[in-house]
Amino acid sequence: MSVTLLAVQTLNGLQLGILLFLIAAGLTLVFGVMDFINLAHGVQYMLGAYLAVACYQLTGSFWLAIILALAAALICGLLLEFLVFRHLYNRDHLDQVLATFGVILFLNEAVKVLWGAAPLSLPVPELLDGSIQLMANFAYPVFRIALIVTGLAVAVLLYVLVTKTRVGMLVRAGATNPDMVAALGINIRRLFMLVFGFGAMLAGFAGIMAAPILSVEPGMGDNLLILAFVVIVIGGIGSIRGAFLAALIIGLVDTLGRSFATDIARVLLPPATANDVGPAIASMLIYILMAGVLFFRPSGLFPVRSA
Amino acid sequence: MTGPLFKNTVLPLALFAALALVPAYADVFDDRFVLLFFTRILVFAIVAISLDFILGLGAMVSFGHAAYIGFGAYAVAILSEHDIWEAWISFPLAVAAGGLFALLTGAISLKTRGVYFIMITLAFGQMAYFTATSLSVYGGDDGLTMWGRSELFSTGIFNGDTSFYYLVFGVLAAAYLLLRTFAASRFGRVLKGAKQSEPRLEAMGVDPYRYRLAAYVIAGMIASVAGALMANQAEFVSPAYMSWHRSGELIVMVILGGLGSLHGAILGTIAYMVLEEVLSGYSEHWRLVFGPLLILVVLYGRGGLMGLISGQIGRKSQGEVDQ
Numbered sequence: 001m002s003v004t005l006l007a008v009q010t011l012n013g014l015q016l017g018i019l020l021f022l023i024a025a026g027l028t029l030v031f032g033v034m035d036f037i038n039l040a041h042g043v044q045y046m047l048g049a050y051l052a053v054a055c056y057q058l059t060g061s062f063w064l065a066i067i068l069a070l071a072a073a074l075i076c077g078l079l080l081e082f083l084v085f086r087h088l089y090n091r092d093h094l095d096q097v098l099a100t101f102g103v104i105l106f107l108n109e110a111v112k113v114l115w116g117a118a119p120l121s122l123p124v125p126e127l128l129d130g131s132i133q134l135m136a137n138f139a140y141p142v143f144r145i146a147l148i149v150t151g152l153a154v155a156v157l158l159y160v161l162v163t164k165t166r167v168g169m170l171v172r173a174g175a176t177n178p179d180m181v182a183a184l185g186i187n188i189r190r191l192f193m194l195v196f197g198f199g200a201m202l203a204g205f206a207g208i209m210a211a212p213i214l215s216v217e218p219g220m221g222d223n224l225l226i227l228a229f230v231v232i233v234i235g236g237i238g239s240i241r242g243a244f245l246a247a248l249i250i251g252l253v254d255t256l257g258r259s260f261a262t263d264i265a266r267v268l269l270p271p272a273t274a275n276d277v278g279p280a281i282a283s284m285l286i287y288i289l290m291a292g293v294l295f296f297r298p299s300g301l302f303p304v305r306s307a
Numbered sequence: 308m309t310g311p312l313f314k315n316t317v318l319p320l321a322l323f324a325a326l327a328l329v330p331a332y333a334d335v336f337d338d339r340f341v342l343l344f345f346t347r348i349l350v351f352a353i354v355a356i357s358l359d360f361i362l363g364l365g366a367m368v369s370f371g372h373a374a375y376i377g378f379g380a381y382a383v384a385i386l387s388e389h390d391i392w393e394a395w396i397s398f399p400l401a402v403a404a405g406g407l408f409a410l411l412t413g414a415i416s417l418k419t420r421g422v423y424f425i426m427i428t429l430a431f432g433q434m435a436y437f438t439a440t441s442l443s444v445y446g447g448d449d450g451l452t453m454w455g456r457s458e459l460f461s462t463g464i465f466n467g468d469t470s471f472y473y474l475v476f477g478v479l480a481a482a483y484l485l486l487r488t489f490a491a492s493r494f495g496r497v498l499k500g501a502k503q504s505e506p507r508l509e510a511m512g513v514d515p516y517r518y519r520l521a522a523y524v525i526a527g528m529i530a531s532v533a534g535a536l537m538a539n540q541a542e543f544v545s546p547a548y549m550s551w552h553r554s555g556e557l558i559v560m561v562i563l564g565g566l567g568s569l570h571g572a573i574l575g576t577i578a579y580m581v582l583e584e585v586l587s588g589y590s591e592h593w594r595l596v597f598g599p600l601l602i603l604v605v606l607y608g609r610g611g612l613m614g615l616i617s618g619q620i621g622r623k624s625q626g627e628v629d630q
Contacts, residue, residue, distance in 0.1 A: 037422065087606055093422070094368065098562045099605040101555065106598030113592055226429070226551060233426040280441030287430035291415065294427045298419045 004138045009259045010252065015144055017251025018151030022206035023224060024231040024243040025158060026199025032175035032238020032304055033195050034089055037096045040080065040103040042225025044200045048073045048207025049216040050111055053120050062125035069208050070201060077200020081193055089192065104222070112218045119215035147209050154205070155244055162240050171195060175238035175304050227254075230286055234293050236300030246301065250286050257285040314617050319483075319570040326476060330469045342468050346540055348580050349475045353482055353533035355560045355572040357526040360486045362558070363567030365498040365522050367417070370425045370554050371432020375527045377439055377549035378405040379534020384544040385445055387453045394457040394465070398535050405531025406524050408435070413523035417516060432554055439546035450545025457539050465539050475536055479573070482529050486569055489525070498522055563604060565613025574612050 027041045051072045055065035084103060088096050124143045131139040162168035170191055173181045182188040207221075214220065231250050235242025262278030269277060293301065326349065333342035354376055361367040382401035391397065412431040419427050445451045456465035464470045489495050500508050501515035508515050538544045547553070556579070564575020582600070586593035608615045 031422070084602055084606075091605070094362075094558075094562050094566070095605050098559055099602045101559055102598040102601030102605070104598070105594040105601070109592050109594035109598065113595065222552075229426055230430075233423055237422060276441045276443045276447070280437045283437040283440075284434050287433045291427055291430045291434075294419050294423055294430075295415055298423055300423070 004135070005259065006256075007135070007138060008140065009256055011140055011144065011148070013252035013255030014248065015148050015151075015251070016255055017248035018148055018155075019206050019210055020224070020227055020231050020251055021155060021244050021247035022151060022209070023203050024228040024235070024247050025155075025240060026202040027228050028232040028235065028238055028240065028243045029171065029175070029195050030199050031232065033171055033178065034174075034192050035178070036085065036089060037093050037100065038085070039097060039100040039225065040107070041199070041203055041228065042221030043104050043107040044073065044077060044080075044203040044221070045207040045210075045224060046111065046216075046218070046221035047076055047107065048204030049122075049211040049214075049220065050115060050120075050207075051076075051204065052208040052211045053122050053216055054115070056122055062123070065122075066208055070205060073204025073207070074197055074201045077204070078193065078197045080200070081196045085196065086189075086192070108218045108222075117218060119217040121215060122211035124212045143212060147213070150209065154202070158202075158240060159244075167191075167194070227286070230290050232300075234290055234300055236302035236304055238304035239300070239302040242300060242302035242304075249289070253289060254282075254286050257282040261285070314568070314613070318616065322570055322573060323480060323483075326479075330472050334469075339468065342472055344580075344584065346468075346472045346475055348577055349472070349479050350533050350537050350540055351557075351560070351580065352573045352576040353475075353479050353536070354530045354557055355564070355576045356479075356483055356486060356569045357529035357533070358557050359561045359564075359566065359569055359572035360490070360529075361519075361522050361526045362561055363569075363572070364490055364495060364502070365519055366502040367519060367523060368425045368428075368558065369523075369526075370429040370551065370558065371412075371435070372428075372526075372530060372557050373549045373551070373553035374408065374432040374435035375405045375530035376534035376537060376553070377435055377544075377546070378408055378527075379531035379536075380538035380544040380548050381439065381442075381445070381451075381534075382531070383457060383535045383538040384451045384453050387455065387457070388445060388451065392455065392458045393461075394459045397457055398532065401531045401535040402528045405534070406528040409524040409527025410520070413520050413527070417519050417523065429551060429554070432549065432551060436546055436549040436551070439549060446545070448546060450543055450547070453538060453542045453544070456542060457535075471539070475540075478532060478536065482532070483569055483573070486525075486529070489522075490569070494518060494521070559601070563601070563611050565611030568613050571611060571613035574616075578612060 023041065023045050026044075027038065030036055030038050030041070048069060051069040052065050055068040055072070056062060059065055059068065080103065084099060088099055124141075128143040128146050131141045132145065133139050160168075162171060170181060170186055174188065174191060174195075178188060181191075227250060231246045232243055234250070235244070235246035258279075261282035262274055265274035265278040265281065268274075297303075326345070329345045330342055333339060354372065357375075358369065358372045361369060379401040382404050383397045386392075386397045386400065408431075412428070416424055416427045416431065440448050456471075458465065464474055490498075497508065497513055497515060497518045500513075501519065505515055534548070537548070560575045560579045561572045562575070563579055564573065565571035582597065583593070586597055604611070610617075
């Protein structure tokens, strides 16, 4: 367990946390404001990655691809809202689960038909290629650092947007009591659509950012969706601050757990057992954490609605 | 034809009668595939009705119900690995293991509500899943192959295709009757009452927590029996039995059928698995059709298949359910 490895894994954990935050932010807003369980949020992340690859193949420029893919992700999100989701806002959660499950099946398959089942990748742009020497014998890829920085910038932007602007105030009010907001003469439908499109774009952005470092393949959003749900539940549904904190915790715990659980288990257990138990414990860690948090704080760390 | 008599008596009787005739059909048309396929469907139907019992009746949306399939399946498979094939030993053990897990996790989960409940049951399901992947002695990630099926007093009831079908059918019928009896009793009324308004129940001096926990444990035990049957059916177990995808599928089956009637869950399971089988026969991209179909069922067929059957289609009934 060297210091270099610890530093690398901490940065990797931070990076996973940032990605999770970008996905969880939209999910928690959509859930908090509209009381809508959107299982299809994970495929919107996947869609972002695929759109980035497609736009790159079309234009040959990474930067142009980002902008085009972002716009396309926003359009896809709004299209989904228009076709499916807006008919489900007044339904109970189970109807929403069933319908958005249908959306997952459809989009995962559609992506397979359009781009094939084989994993694709997006090359890292020249400007961000290579690594930086952070310490003696410790280099870290520039692109991953850029990812962390961009993610943090988006988090700050989101924080300002939600806490300092009028739209943000409406969103917060909507998360606390949507009926009252509607009663005060705010067009809640348009607010919903705005939040939804914005959330879809954030998820798409996460997908675009992940495309150069993870393989782009059908179903890549499914596991991340579950992690994002873990994040918003720990953070408290509807809370951006909670989502940010929980995303970083989950990112770090999961990444560090995976690299060090076996070593730690070896201290306590015979090596053969530790080799079996270590990975299992590492995979379980975030779920143990979530169960623990919910046991002591049944509405997450930063509950928004005092129900 | 749409009265409660039809919905609650004629329909389930017809359903079970049709299912009882499947082996005869398979015999006449010499169609072994249909028999094996419906054996698998009925095993899943057992899990689905146990989930409907807590989800439909008590509004407890468990997102980790597949874990109990795993407990049942692994109990049978692990014992078979130690050369213990007697069902009188393995099945009670399977039920005990599933019941104990349900008791421990339910006691914690039921402190939470709504989405938090969904997620904490998912968490416990995932813990069970990852525990199974770490059992390297019993196959770990790759799963464990059984070199035969369980025995009942050394008879071959598990081995014949038809006899095994009727065994599964019998378990399904027994579980259905048991859960229906519970649902109609005071126990079931408390569960339904707690779904509508907990404060009112508490004001009447009833603590819904204990009833919920009891229902949760019963559902877990029944799903474990199904898991034990599933291990016998496939002669193989693997952690994939407990994956969250499987739990999600189970929820979809139950909602597709229509909540709370129990036989709706059986219908939903049949519809889901038959549709999957038929569509995948046409094209490997069958999900392109299946996904939108699910969305259409939600948008236009309120209350799932049971809702469609009893004629409550479209917007007319929407107000009643929502408000």
